[in-house]
Amino acid sequence: MKNNIKRRPKLAVWKFASCDGCQLSLLDCEDELLSVAEEVEIANFPEASRAVARGPYELSLVEGSITTSHDAERIHKVRRASKFLITIGACATAGGIQALRNFKDVNEFTSAVYANPEYIETLNNSTPINNHVRVDFELRGCPINKYHLLEVVNAFLNRRKPNIPSYSVCMECKMRGTTCVMVSKGIPCLGPVTNAGCGAICPSYNRGCYSCFGPSEDPNTRALSEKFKQMGVSSDDLVRMYRSFNTSADVFMKESMIHEQD
Amino acid sequence: MEKPKPKLGDQMVISRSKFGTLFTSLQKAGYSIIGPTVSNEAIVYQELSSCEELPQGWTDRREPGTYRLEKRDDQALFGFNVGPHSPKKYLFPPEHVFWTAQRKESGYEVYEDKSELPRYAFVGLRACEVNAVLLQDKVFTSGEHVDQHYQKLRDASLIVAANCTQADGTCFCVSMGTGPKAEKGFDLALTEVLDGEQHYFVVEVGSKRGAAVLGGVSFRRAKPKELKLAEEACDRAAGQMGRTLETDGLKDILQSNPDSVHWDKVAKRCLSCGNCTMVCPTCFCTTVVDRTDLKGTSCERIRRWDSCFTNEFSYINGGSVRQSTKSRYRQWMMHKLANWIDQFGTMGCVGCGRCITWCPVGIDITQEAAAIREREGDQASIGKVKEDEHAVT
Numbered sequence A: 001m002k003n004n005i006k007r008r009p010k011l012a013v014w015k016f017a018s019c020d021g022c023q024l025s026l027l028d029c030e031d032e033l034l035s036v037a038e039e040v041e042i043a044n045f046p047e048a049s050r051a052v053a054r055g056p057y058e059l060s061l062v063e064g065s066i067t068t069s070h071d072a073e074r075i076h077k078v079r080r081a082s083k084f085l086i087t088i089g090a091c092a093t094a095g096g097i098q099a100l101r102n103f104k105d106v107n108e109f110t111s112a113v114y115a116n117p118e119y120i121e122t123l124n125n126s127t128p129i130n131n132h133v134r135v136d137f138e139l140r141g142c143p144i145n146k147y148h149l150l151e152v153v154n155a156f157l158n159r160r161k162p163n164i165p166s167y168s169v170c171m172e173c174k175m176r177g178t179t180c181v182m183v184s185k186g187i188p189c190l191g192p193v194t195n196a197g198c199g200a201i202c203p204s205y206n207r208g209c210y211s212c213f214g215p216s217e218d219p220n221t222r223a224l225s226e227k228f229k230q231m232g233v234s235s236d237d238l239v240r241m242y243r244s245f246n247t248s249a250d251v252f253m254k255e256s257m258i259h260e261q262d
Numbered sequence B: 001m002e003k004p005k006p007k008l009g010d011q012m013v014i015s016r017s018k019f020g021t022l023f024t025s026l027q028k029a030g031y032s033i034i035g036p037t038v039s040n041e042a043i044v045y046q047e048l049s050s051c052e053e054l055p056q057g058w059t060d061r062r063e064p065g066t067y068r069l070e071k072r073d074d075q076a077l078f079g080f081n082v083g084p085h086s087p088k089k090y091l092f093p094p095e096h097v098f099w100t101a102q103r104k105e106s107g108y109e110v111y112e113d114k115s116e117l118p119r120y121a122f123v124g125l126r127a128c129e130v131n132a133v134l135l136q137d138k139v140f141t142s143g144e145h146v147d148q149h150y151q152k153l154r155d156a157s158l159i160v161a162a163n164c165t166q167a168d169g170t171c172f173c174v175s176m177g178t179g180p181k182a183e184k185g186f187d188l189a190l191t192e193v194l195d196g197e198q199h200y201f202v203v204e205v206g207s208k209r210g211a212a213v214l215g216g217v218s219f220r221r222a223k224p225k226e227l228k229l230a231e232e233a234c235d236r237a238a239g240q241m242g243r244t245l246e247t248d249g250l251k252d253i254l255q256s257n258p259d260s261v262h263w264d265k266v267a268k269r270c271l272s273c274g275n276c277t278m279v280c281p282t283c284f285c286t287t288v289v290d291r292t293d294l295k296g297t298s299c300e301r302i303r304r305w306d307s308c309f310t311n312e313f314s315y316i317n318g319g320s321v322r323q324s325t326k327s328r329y330r331q332w333m334m335h336k337l338a339n340w341i342d343q344f345g346t347m348g349c350v351g352c353g354r355c356i357t358w359c360p361v362g363i364d365i366t367q368e369a370a371a372i373r374e375r376e377g378d379q380a381s382i383g384k385v386k387e388d389e390h391a392v393t
Ligand code: SF4
Pocket: A169, A170, A171, A173, A174, A178, A179, A180, A181, A182, A183, A189, A190, A191, A192, A200, A203, A208, A209, B275, B360
């Protein structure tokens, strides 16, 4: 049985380069949020409160990618202060949409966007957290699925492995009874190489999967791209398909580069 | 004229205009009717309230990796083959809660869902699908450990088969001896006939339950010409099989060629997405997961469809046994076409063609099996690829 006198473990949420959508999933848990707050002490959660309790933290949830030298240092501090570090979302696990800069000269962007680009201090690349520090678990998605987040916190509290699928979106698509858009309508779909987690939303609205959840456990992007080509997808479009929210996920990056040379 | 009392093996005729009485008779008997209907450019299984929801005037065209719905130039109700769904959607649902539990002062209390299960009447099952149900019966209800949930659903269900009067690009039931005419496992079996202005169904009685349902239907005795036309329609389908699977000696060939280079060839194309196993009407693998709340006070135990194409599927202490796509595809086909025979006395394939149609890259079980057969004994092809089976590729 749980002992109420026992100190609640400290949970901290950290933000790096990101849109905040993933940490908002935690606020989005509404009904369950109260039980989360009863089970853990929320020590740092920028979207909910400005109060920050001192570390060390039993569980750190890290959102966002590393895009500045300041952040590249800060993530080490977070790691040192955290017993478990879990990255949440496409930015933290695969560089996010901002990793599109990795293929271009970042100075060109800053001078085009900002009136005074000299004030902008940024790295050339947007990189996932695991390029910088050891990560205990990666939760994928743009944004993450809030039930997955609860499951990860739950598994952490109960000292067990999180029940998070690593198979393809197709499995979820079929289990919900959706008719495959690739086969029945000839719409290119990234579902076969994408990690499950969203519940196969897009195919159920007659759209191909955009791969918000990034590569699945065994993504055969080579074979899928071959099929897309037969369906008439151009090399330029192939490059774009693999470069979105999970741009710097290794397999997708390599696959996109192959089609850049086509 | 007094209505004849239908008996086992009798063949009657229901005219198209009276076909609705079959639905009302099933509804009166308390069945919830599951049947084919057009939804989002495919013919899927759904609960139906009237025969007007059947895919009247529609047909499907299936090729490897392709499915398209097309208009027919007649008003046939069953003028198509099979869609992405199969009866397993209802008899063996994708997710099933075994029980829930609540933490008590000491220990747990376990609750089982005791609510009444639906009584399904499946209308329009194809011969291959009826045979798939019979195979799943074997898996779930023969032997020592009977799946109670499946058994209850199955005992309460009724099957009105619809014999195929056409076949398409991925059908091969003739090779598997499972169609196009249902020979067993049905309560009633329909053969749809369109003969000029005439549109009717020859119905065969397969069980007492079927005969009872027919009691509430408007029918008449079949004339010899009508029986002949129905038979010809099924023969026509048999001649239209898009594919064949040479089953002679296949079990030995597969089992003695685990190292054929052909497995590597398939693995290059296979996405390991699992679609083939999800759509297969006989695939029965599941995983069991526990869902708990944050406080650890309540829990549900769920059974969910699983697939031999996932990493987790063969996970044992220390890692997954089948890490390569090659080993997974081989496992799938070897089980379907060979090891099933050792396990259940028959192949696990009914030739419905779903795995071929719904594979996003159109991998074709009949072609892959033929390729392994062709390379049989081709020593040069064996052992050349002695890569570590367990290496992540
Ligand atoms: S629609 Fe996409 S996700 Fe769904 S089964 Fe087809 S390929 Fe897979």
